[in-house]
Amino acid sequence: MTSTPATPNTAPNGPTARNVMRLAWPMALKAIILHGTVVIDAYLVSALGETSLAAMGLAAAIAGFVLGSILAFSNAMQIRTAQAFGTSDPVFLKSTLASGMAVSVAVGAFGLLVISIFGGPIIGVMAPSAEVGALAKDYLSIFSLVILGEAVGQCLSSYFNGCGRTKLPLYSFCLSLPVNVASSIVLIHGYFGLPAYGVKGAAMGSAIAVCLQVGFLIWRLIVLDGHLRHVKGWRQVTFFPTLKRHLAFALPIAATFFSATFASHVCTLIYAKMSLNEFAAMTIIAPWIMVAGTIGMQWAQATGIIVAQLLGQESSEAVLDRFLSSAWRGAFVAATCVASIYGIVCLSASHLYGDLSEETRAVLLGFLPILLVLPFPKGSNAICGNTLRASGDTIYVMHIFIWSQWLVRVPATALAVLYFQVPAFWVLAILLLEEFVKFPAFHRRLFRGDWKRATLVE
Structure with a gap:
């Protein structure tokens, strides 16, 4: 190679959260700009x-x-x-x-x-x-x-x-x-x-x-x-x-993304059956959840990249443990940043969306408790999922995502909106419920430690 990027082992004891940051920030910035481009294109055509x-x-x-x-x-x-x-x-x-x-x-x-x-x-x-x-x-x-x-x-x-x-x-x-x-x-x-x-x-x-x-x-x-x-x-x-x-290797990962996209579209269609103010509030908060959540998701993807590189180098379990502990601490910092953005959006709803009715802004403000908690289990689950994928455990990760979406989020959303007609607060809380459902399955698998002994000889 005429130019070689720094390998994961840039420190005596292996990589740390600093290495994750070097990979994550360009990925997160690109993803955020990409979402913004959609808005720009719509504005030009409008x-x-x-x-x-x-x-x-x-x-x-x-x-x-x-x-x-x-x-x-x-x-x-x-x-x-x-x-x-x-x-x-x-x-x-x-x-x-x-x-x-x-x-x-x-x-x-x-x-x-x-x-x-x-x-x-x-x-x-x-x-x-x-x-x-x-x-x-x-x-x-x-x-x-x-x-x-x-x-x-x-x-x-x-x-x-x-x-x-x-x-x-x-x-x-x-x-x-x-x-x-x-x-x-x-x-x-x-x-x-x-x-x-x-x-x-x-x-x-x-x-x-x-x-x-x-x-x-x-x-x-x-x-x-x-x-x-x-x-x-x-x-x-x-x-x-x-x-x-x-x-x-690729099909289980691709199937996970297909399922997530389809499940999100189905839930959006169900949200349309809510009251006008509640549906408007859900429509407003959804892009913020996606864009701000990019910070935590790209951190997890960068963690998975370094784990895959370390496994390819056949690094010791001690190096893998030290790195993942450091990356995990960084993930909680990222989750705090995401939660802060959600908090600013909800608390500033009267200024950001002054043309909306007071009832819609009240629904947005009511989302705050859920949004302050959501990034933490979501970020931790993402670290687990990307680490397991990096070791080749893609089918298990696919099952966790697909079953939590189609046995929990979609039917729970349908029941909450179409049958029980619960307030929007509890409909949004289903996103948090889904993360709690995935939490034990992901963390039990990760703490078992088989991923640290994965070989890439195939």
Whole structure:
């Protein structure tokens, strides 16, 4: 390699929470900016009126299923890369990169095939008018380029994250974001003598930006790890068994993310049956839970990356224990930061959302006790889940998430809203209940210690 990032063992006794911070902050910042980009795109298109905004929202919702699938597999790619990087085996690293890229591109291509076959009929059924449907189809046809770009870009971002180079994906996003905004404005409104493409211009701007982002990541890959293309052999002798092994590792992790996304959509539909004020309050707090919660989730993912690297290096149990204890203490600091953000939002509701009714603001303020507690069990569970995944215990983690979602959160939400019609406070408390249900299953498995003796020889 022409440039090698610091390995996990930068201290005599192994890595600490400082090492997690170096990996986590670029990942968290990128995720937060990504959520903000969605808001910016909607704001730019809103100048064209409700019809264009509805068209973009409908097309984005359909494309979101494919992008979510790509992100699900890229998370598995991140952990697998960290394992390979820890072993310092170039064959393992090349195999992971090639397998992950093949899976990501295949998922993106299959998603585009499904959209090309079923996208039009779905838009025709869901669109409130023929005009909205026509604009949504135009947007989606151009946005297909974004999907292909993300299939490559997310895979490379996960590869760099797994190698400990978490700043590179952040740099690529910081490079593409202003290009996205500027080109979208020009193409939407037709400045500098260009045609005014309207809502299609927003998709064009996104396509230009993702091409720039992917180009930067490919360039850094060639500079840093270009030698991998000259490495001979595969982890499982030939490529097909190597790809099959990668899929066996990735599918449980991807299934976990699919389940979480679907469960969240179902719960959102159920929330719509609440009173107007309560549903408005749930709609407002949901993005804050997602965005602020990113801090704790990225800390846990960074912890998983370092654990996977340490396991790849066959570090001693003492080193693993010291590191996880330090990372866990850091996770509670992250949870405190998240809880503080929730507290500020709830206590400032009258200023942040002054146009809303007093009843809606009262519901928001009532969420405060739950939101002050939620980040702590959620963050601890995330540390357990990412640590177990790093050791290859992906199926067990998948079962905990899926069963807690579909046997606890979804049915409890349905009963609370549709049958008992409880106040919004208790509906939101179901999120906390879900974390308490997962807590013993995760922590008992982690404290058993089998993950510390996991081998990555397969």
